[in-house]
Amino acid sequence: MNSNISWNVEAKIKNGKLDELQEWITKASYQVKKNEIGTLAYEFWLSQDKEYIHYYNRYLNSDALILHMNSISQMLPELLKLATPKKIAVYGPANDCVKNILKHLNPSYFNNYGGFTR
Numbered sequence: 001m002n003s004n005i006s007w008n009v010e011a012k013i014k015n016g017k018l019d020e021l022q023e024w025i026t027k028a029s030y031q032v033k034k035n036e037i038g039t040l041a042y043e044f045w046l047s048q049d050k051e052y053i054h055y056y057n058r059y060l061n062s063d064a065l066i067l068h069m070n071s072i073s074q075m076l077p078e079l080l081k082l083a084t085p086k087k088i089a090v091y092g093p094a095n096d097c098v099k100n101i102l103k104h105l106n107p108s109y110f111n112n113y114g115g116f117t118r
Contacts, residue, residue: 011085
């Protein structure tokens with residue numbers, strides 16, 4: 001069984017904050033890449049109208065996701081000044097600790113139902 005956990009967050013970019021959001025993404029990406037070996041993917045996707053951003057993150061397991069949340073927590077207030085999360089979907093076997101950390105975001109959880117990952 002694959003223990004990877006991923007999520008997709010859809011967030012509305014606040015008016016006039018796109019350039020600051022790009023700076024935040026650059027800074028956060030550097031920190032995550034340098035310090036979090038269990039973060040397998042840390043990607044941001046901009047809508048064509050530049051009003052929404054999707055964050056796609058993939059972690060080795062629940063422990064790696066928890067490490068990420070602890071590591072990035074000091075930067076989250078700045079992110080929330082730039083974009084407002086609207087929807088979050090979590091994929092994979094999230095443990096109770098992960099669910100507790102994310103509960104304020106009211107995520108939807110999905111378990112693997114078929115297919116494969118390379």
